Amino acid sequence: MDRKTILKKLDRIEDLPTLPVIAMEVNKMLRDYNTSIKELSALIKNDQAMTPRILKLVNSSFYGFKSKIANIxxxxxxxxxxxxxxxxxxxxxxxxLSIKGSSDDFDIKNFWEHSVAVAITSRHLAEKSRLCLPEEAFTGGLLHDIGKIILSHYFPSLFKKVILSADENNITFYEAEKKEIPVTHAQIGAIMAHKWKLPDGLADTIKYHHAVKAGANDINLLMIVHVADFISNYFIHSQDAKIDSALINPEAALALKPQLKTLEDWLPGVREGIASACQFFLEKDM
Ligand SMILES: [Fe+2]
Ligand SMILES: [Fe+2]
Incomplete structure (x- = not known):
């Protein structure tokens, strides 16, 4: 299958996951700085299913409020x-995406654990560097790899080929993609982001998270997620926090130099944050 055929097939898939109306509306609000708290509150209250879940989120250990927050x-x-x-x-x-992710070769739990790790790390980097809004960084981190879910579900044979090649040649998933198939999960993820009308900066972050592109929309968000992905892949599970900056895009490494230098100091706290966020985001009855 060549690149054109894959993209055409992607465009024609009728049961691609869609975002619920509330998420699309909130997306619009996030782009419009005039939206008031009242409007957001009205929108959430209108969605019967969303209210209890948002309350559960804010009352979870993830946010750490002592007293119970009872309303939106x-x-x-x-x-x-x-x-x-x-x-x-x-x-x-x-x-x-959770419904769509179930394929024999795809470990969905592992996938979300990595995504949550990148989200929490991105948020920390944004807080400390002040390069972008922490919550935007969180969403960017959470969604950076969504193309993998689409690839595994709609193009299972291509996905399998990549997994096998990564294993056999001892290379990363992204390197195997470039070697074996004409598209990458980053490109597919960006197509989904555009379909869902996510902000351009978020779409570019997904598209270029492995190969930072100067001139991308919201380059600061992109650099943060790129660095957070690197940290999550190499350091989250290991105690040995010595960094090889050569593996990171030089501009991104420079922009986040103070955070990379102090990695050993803040990584334990971020690890704890990841554990409690995983509990919330990956619970079945979330
Ligand atoms: Fe990726
Ligand atoms: Fe990743």
Missing amino acids: DRAIILLGFNTISNAIVSVAIIDA
Whole structure:
């Protein structure tokens, strides 16, 4: 299958996962700086299924509030417009994709664990570097690899080929993709992001997270997710936090130099954050 055929097939798939209306609306609100807290609150309350889940999220150990937050208005005031909006989009996308991810060769749990790790690491990098909004970084990290789910579900033979090649040649999934098939999960993910009308900066972050492109929309978000992906792949499970900057895009390494230098200091805290976020995001009855 050549690149054109794959992209054409992707465009014609009728049962591609869709985002619920509420997530699309929230996306629109995130782009419109005039949206008020009242409007966001009304939108959430309108969605019967979303209200209890957002309340469960804000009351989870993930946010660490001692007293119980009983209603949406209070949740927005305490956590802020951006946090709540991004939580809705994240929860909706996990939902939309979880159903589609089940294939024999694809470990969906592992996939979301990695995505949550990149999300939490990205958020930390954004908080410390102030290069972009922490909650935007969280969403970027959570979604950077979504193309893998689409690839495994709709193109299982290509996916299998990549997995086998990665194993046999002891190379990364991305390197195996470039070697074996005409598209990458990064390109496929970006196509999904455009279909879902996610912001351009988010779509470019997904598209270029392995190969940072100067001039991409929201280059700061892209650099953060790129570095967070690298950290998650090499350091989250290992105690040996010595970094080989040659493996990171030089501009991104420079922009996040203070954070990379102090990796050993902050990594334990981020590891804890990942564990509690996984509990929330990956629970079955989330
Ligand atoms: Fe990736
Ligand atoms: Fe990744």
